[in-house]
Amino acid sequence: MAARLGHTIKAVLFQVHSIAGLVLALLVSLIALTGATMSFEDEIVDHLNAGIMQVAPRQAPALMPDELVARLKTAQDLGKVAAVTLSSDPSAAVHVRFARDEQGGRPISLYVDPYDARVLGAPRAEAFFATVRRLHRWLLIPGDGKGWGRPITGTIALGLIVMLVSGLVLRWPRRAGSVKLWLKPNLGLSGRGLHRSLHTVIGTWVLPVYLTMTLTGLFFSFAWYKDSVTWLLARPHVAAAKMPAKSPRAAGRGEPASPIGFDRAWTTFQREEGGRFSRALLTLPGGRGAVIRIRSWGKESSLETTRDEFRIDAVTGQLVSAERYADKTFGETIIAAIYDIHRGEILGWPGKLAFMIAAILMPLFSVTGILLYLSRRRLRRPAQRPLGRLVPGE
Template identity: 75%
Template sequence: MSGPTIKSALLQVHSIAGLVLALLLCLIALTGVIMSFEDEIVDHLNAAIVQVAPRTTAALLPDELVSRLKAVPDAGKVAAIMLSSDPSAAVHVRFARDEQGGRPSSVYVDPYDGHVLGVPRGEEFFTTVRRLHRWLLIPGDAKGWGRQITGVAALGLIVMFISGLVLRWPRRASSAKMWLKPNLALSGRGLHRSLHAVIGTWVLPIYLVMTLTGLWYSFDWYKDGVVWLLARPHVAAAKMQPKQPRPSGRVEPAQPVGFDRAWSTLLREESGGFARAQLMLPAGLGTVMRIRSWPKDSTLESVRDEFRIDAATGQVISAERYADKTLGEKVIASVLDIHRGAVLGFPGKLAFMIAAALMPLFAITGVFLYLSRRKLQRPAPPTLGRLVPGE
């Protein structure tokens, strides 16, 4: 197959994939833009309820907080609490889903007397945006078809990366100007092609990182492959174990599972060296509680220790400390922070947000290029000669 034939075939593949996926990719990208600085926005909106005045009295233990919260009308079943070593930080309480599958809004609680400070603003909005970004609001969320659809869109985007890179490969490939400088003196089709190709080159590395990390959330085979490649064998074997199905219905354990013993064990294990910790009650009949602990010297979501602690006995079942992970295992733990550019700090998050916001530009210029190419390929109407009377 000759070079022009290969390029013609790649152009068809690139165009068809772009036309089919344009709207979906724009939706995924723009919802990602909205979530880029979610933490900062939510903290700003709720500045009045996430902090309390420090007091000389000791903060209430978690079980006492939950007990006082139960007296609040319409309070749901507590599923997790976020505690902090900062004496001025409020306690963040999340609730379990109800019989209809809905989840009540979380609340912030005063750690010293247990009274509710308020419901966080923006939480429901960002939850909806996140479900749209990941699962397109298709019923079933992570168990529905939305997860696979976004994964197929990501695979299609990789096809567009490869075909687009081959199609735009300049004759002077060593010239940075040819790769990185758009020709703004052009107009019409020439300008559209320059913007589409050059700005695409700028954002290609970011899009590639976004796509490769986004596939982690869409396909189990991809996730298992990454774990097998980057983690130590015994860690990979543990992570690739199939999840046990949750029991149907809401079956309560014989005795209520509390937080206090697990909380005491965490304080002993971490020796006060954490900034905040999230304690999550078991979803089923077990008593093993999952606990995440973030150190004081990091703002990244991925830099955390994880424990499994028996809430009934306080025994540590497992401890997964971030400092003990290999480089590959730290990459696995940081998939979300890599996906959103947070591993590079504020500049990284800003760069990833701008790159995602440029996705509609590729959709628009790509459609214009396709329509203009179709117009050029359309055969010209035959010219009618002067007719002689009688012919």
């Protein structure tokens, strides 16, 4: 009875695995390949733009961010500045990013000389990687993160989890002695046997990587998933603080009468951090409010997630909140590192390389899965006698 029940369950799981694979094969491969393309984006962009990311250090003090932005706007009309990245390194250029225009497009960013606001150039490959990122996250569906692309890619991730779990159950070894065969592909086979060996064995190797990618990717797709992870891993007051922050001044009076600038927030940040930071990203609020968000990385920081985050009232210069990486609990560091875990960077460049290779292999499972499905269809097709051999009456 138990054996029959187990056989039935596996038969159902096999159908679920096959149907999900056929439906999602192309989209899963597309998302995986675009993710692989972005694996070493930072290193590629830095290499291509090394000539415009550095300046000759001078004795004169660097411009304050508002003066730099004002000079930049005077030189050429480039749209509204949304964020600037400043550095404690006197030889580092300032990176200026712009807000979306009325058509929803975002102008390309610029590197600017911090001493005289001279435009050094636009980063090469930025537009390419921006398109790849939109394809990876939202399938280029209009609306980007606010459109249908986000829930669609999230649903694809859920479907991939179903395929991974069902495939693992179907592959589970019946005997301990069969583990070697379970993990070693038989390259001496051909046809259907080879396809099955590659699909199942290599799939077993990369299954932990794919589960990591999908479980962390869901964090960026569904608010309910992100809220659940935050509730589970973060302290209650930290989870509550994840809500969009507004200063009391902004909440009571609405948007400031005049455009807000960076200077007061930057001055407060420098007073708080001193010389401990290596670079800081200052982002203006997207809507109502006067609170500027500042993300800063220490001089010894090697990961994107090992950052401090400050919220400062741009009108008064008052520090609204300070979230330091060193003060996080273990669970909160996991939340902060979700993106680095998702791309394997938490393990350094070997981790990124391993995740990239696993992502590149995704089309292998799509192709071998489809070939296995087609071969099963041929095997199940009833044999027909040739028409030329039929006799009268048949």
